[in-house]
Amino acid sequence: MTKEVNTPYGVSLWRSIRSLWSELKTQSRIKVANGNKTRFWKDNWHEVGIMELVFPDIFNLVLHQQYTIAEMWTSNGWSLNFRRHCNDWEVQRVADFLSKLDQFPGVQAGEDHLWWQGNSKGIFKVNAAYKIMNQSKQRIANWPWKQIWRIKVPHKVSIFVWLLAKEATLTVDNLMSRGMTLCSRCFLCKETAETVNHLFLHCPFTAHLWRIIINLKGIAWTMPGKIREALSSWEGICSHAKDRSRWRIVPACIWWTIWKERNSRCFESLENDVQKIKLNFILLLCFWCNQIYSNDTVSIIDVLDSL
Ligand SMILES: [Zn+2]
Numbered sequence: 544m545t546k547e548v549n550t551p552y553g554v555s556l557w558r559s560i561r562s563l564w565s566e567l568k569t570q571s572r573i574k575v576a577n578g579n580k581t582r583f584w585k586d587n588w589h590e591v592g593i594m595e596l597v598f599p600d601i602f603n604l605v606l607h608q609q610y611t612i613a614e615m616w617t618s619n620g621w622s623l624n625f626r627r628h629c630n631d632w633e634v635q636r637v638a639d640f641l642s643k644l645d646q647f648p649g650v651q652a653g654e655d656h657l658w659w660q661g662n663s664k665g666i667f668k669v670n671a672a673y674k675i676m677n678q679s680k681q682r683i684a685n686w687p688w689k690q691i692w693r694i695k696v697p698h699k700v701s702i703f704v705w706l707l708a709k710e711a712t713l714t715v716d717n718l719m720s721r722g723m724t725l726c727s728r729c730f731l732c733k734e735t736a737e738t739v740n741h742l743f744l745h746c747p748f749t750a751h752l753w754r755i756i757i758n759l760k761g762i763a764w765t766m767p768g769k770i771r772e773a774l775s776s777w778e779g780i781c782s783h784a785k786d787r788s789r790w791r792i793v794p795a796c797i798w799w800t801i802w803k804e805r806n807s808r809c810f811e812s813l814e815n816d817v818q819k820i821k822l823n824f825i826l827l828l829c830f831w832c833n834q835i836y837s838n839d840t841v842s843i844i845d846v847l848d849s850l
Pocket residue numbers: 729730731732733734735741742745746747748
């Protein structure tokens with residue numbers, strides 16, 4: 544596990560994932576093999592729990608509190624070195640402790656590894672972890688999770704759309720809310736402050752991309768005020784689409800195109816004109832559609848016609 548981030552720097556997504564480790568740790572145990580990586584007293588390897596916490600009195604009696612299991616296990620069994628002889632009232636407690644250790648079958652070939660207790664195979668699954676952590680089965684009302692996680696786009700794009708829906712993308716408004724002093728100006732239209740909802744919904748440059756699809760289908764669509772509303776609204780008019788799975792990737796495709804262009808202008812001082820941005824969008828849409836239907840290479844005309 545990586546170190547915990549305590550500074551203002553670092554990727555917020557990873558920081559959030561990292562912060563869940565303490566909760567996930569309680570659902571994991573070390574499966575001991577050669578015992579080289581597992582600390583006898585400190586790690587969670589025994590079914591009774593972490594030895595230091597279950598037997599704190601015995602822990603204070605032993606000489607080698609940092610030893611690994613490999614260092615404590617010998618061909619004759621456990622090698623426990625106490626600081627002093629046990630008092631009469633401590634003998635029963637030591638006996639209880641040793642009885643727990645009797646269940647250990649001994650070290651064996653192979654590396655120690657983490658065993659996830661959320662399923663029978665010991666393999667970590669996000670959905671199992673989610674169910675364990677969300678026992679109350681709470682859900683955010685009207686959260687467009689299908690339009691984020693069920694669309695057929697690269698996973699990093701789904702994560703990006705999820706951040707957008709949470710309005711947590713690192714646009715200037717969010718950077719300023721973290722204390723950075725910046726000049727807030729949209730990198731595309733250069734006319735107004737850069738906010739998540741402006742850049743991805745209301746910026747005139749972004750509107751060009753939306754209009755490609757809207758005009759193609761000849762539909763009337765009013766741009767909602769927020770990303771999550773836009774996702775739900777776009778899903779609501781998917782009855783206009785011939786191929787709904789392609790229709791559903793349009794918002795992600797527009798937003799990914801805009802984000803790439805915005806970052807190109809912000810970090811590399813490279814600007815494409817609006818015609819090139821529109822072309823980039825259409826090419827990306829075709830590329831993703833070809834990825835989805837890998838046995839069915841489609842042309843730009845085919846993709847636009849199928850929407
Ligand atoms: Zn703008």
